[in-house]
Amino acid sequence: MAVVLGVNAVFHDPAAALVVDGEIVAAAEEERFSRRKHGKVPVAFSTWELPEAAARWCLEHADVDPSDLDAVAYSYDPGLASPVTPDVVDGNWEGLRSLFVQRAPLFLRSALPGLDPGIVRFVPHHVAHAASAYLAAPFESAAVMVCDGRGERGSYLGGRAAEGDLEVLATVSLPHSLGLMYEEVTEHLGFRRSSDEYKVMALASYGRPVHLDALRQAVRVTGDGRFTTAPIDWARFSPRRSSESEWAETDADLAASVQAVLEERLLELAEWLHERTGERALVAAGGVALNCVANSRILRDGPFHDMWVQPAAGDAGTALGAALYVAHASGDRIEPMRTAALGREWSDHAVRDALVTADVPFTQAHDVAGxxxxxxxxxxxxxxxxxxxxxxxxxxxxxxxxxxPTRAANLERLNDIKGREQFRPVAPMVLAERAHEIF
Structure with missing residues (x-):
């Protein structure tokens, strides 16, 4: 029976999660409190920026004092990263990142008075990603796929989980990385890397994968559950786009080509995992698992009967995964994740007070649905x-x-309201009795 706070603070999307006696009771990203997208800038010297507000809210929600915690699970293990060096050489900040992580227990004690820094446990980044999927999913056993930009020194983990334990079957080390490849093309197309990859996924639907053969040569699976990625000169396919310029057909074609090669390679990795594990279900996490188009391809064309993706598949989810991993290691039976509604809630009274304070006219609805x-x-x-x-x-x-949803013009309207590019999609909405006709 343990009370475990999970923390992610290393790359981007700082977040916190609280697991009590094996049950997920709260999880929140720092951006929901700071209103700063992704919580911070994803650079090495931002590692000291902890998800303080998110962590405090998780504890307050469960009426837990920092001194009541049995463990704090930190989703990065500095012992697996590059050695700490005293100097920054040629722009290499990795030593600084590791140094900040090593000091994390002291930073956490400052952020959460009463916390014992001796209870901080470092969980390898990809293990935390994996645990956020296999421990939260409703399966007794499953194949596991973790794919992202990078962890301490790797970018991919494939394995099998059974009864809460993970068997690692394949890993890929840097510089080979499907996630970093996607980040690179995101930046080349004028978007912000480690942030706007979903825009590339959306733009891909407007293009043709005309460069697929060339990209297949650069991104290869090796037949043993692994892959390699070679450096790519993106300018040979499409000129570098500035963030202010309109996108062109060549941009969409490049996006479509990268999306296509990503889907192909992930599907091949999934097929290898199925052959090795014989499992009916696949669970997935890591930033690449936020690519819902690729996920759909794996489920539609792949060998698995079921697929479960951690809703916070990006780095935020490692806070939850680390907490679940440490809770399981302490002997707790982990309850599956029943809902993604794990964040803050506002009472009618609090909403009313906020509207009054802001001097916003309002009425109380009696038939909300109507x-x-x-x-x-x-x-x-x-x-x-x-x-x-x-x-x-x-x-x-x-x-x-x-x-x-009956007016096509509302797609452009919603994108205008949110200040989004017009190639961005929105989720469908359909009457419940007609849902089976579409999905």
Missing amino acids: EVSAALASDAVVGWVQGRSEWGPRALGQRSLLAN
Whole structure:
């Protein structure tokens, strides 16, 4: 029976999660409190920036004092990273990153008074990713796929989990990385790397994979559950785009080509995992697992009967995975993750007070569903808030914008409201009785 706080603070998406007696009771990303997208800049010298507000909220939500914690699980193991060096040489900040992580127990004690720095446990980054999937999923056993930009020294983990334990079958070390490849093309196409990869995925739907053969030569699977990636000169396919310029057909074609090679290689890795493990289910995490188009391809064309993806598949999810891993190691039976609604919740009283303070006119709805339906029918855009906020980057009905789906113009309208590029998609909305016709 343990009370474990999970913390992610190393690369990006700082977050905290609380697991009590094997049950996930709270999880939140720092950006939901700071309103700073992704929580911080993903550079080595931001590693000291802890998810203080998220961690404090998790503890307050469960009425837990920092002194009550049995462990703090930190989702990075500095012992597996590059050695610490006293100087920064040729722009290599890895030593500084490791130094900050080694000091994390002291930083945490300052952020959470009463916390014993001796209870901090370092969990390898990809193990934390993996645990966020296999310990949270509703399967007794499953194949495990973790793919991201990087961890301490690797970029991929494939394995099998059974009864809460992980058997690692294949790993890929840097510089080979599908995630970093996708980050590179994200930057080349004028977007922000380690942030806007989902924009490349969206842009890909407007292009043709005309460069697929060339990219296949650069990205290869090796037949043993691993892959290699060679350096790619992106300018040979499309000129580097500035963030201010309009996207061109060549940009969309490059995005489509990278998306296609990513899907092919992930599918081949999934097939190898199925052959080695014989499992019916695949669980996935890591930033690449936020590529829902690739996930759909694996489920549709791959050998697995079931697939479960951690909703916070990016680095935020390692806070939860680290906490679950340490809780399991302490002997707790882990309860599956039943919902992604693990964040903050606002009472009607708190909402009313905020509206009064802001001097915003409001009325109390008595038939919420009826009034929202009428508003949508009249072509209004509705801001929908219910229950606890989502864990992870996807709007899943807890904090969403709704618009009439019968009007195609509302796609552009929603993108305008959110200040998004017009090639970005939105989630579908359909009457419950017609859902089976579409999904």
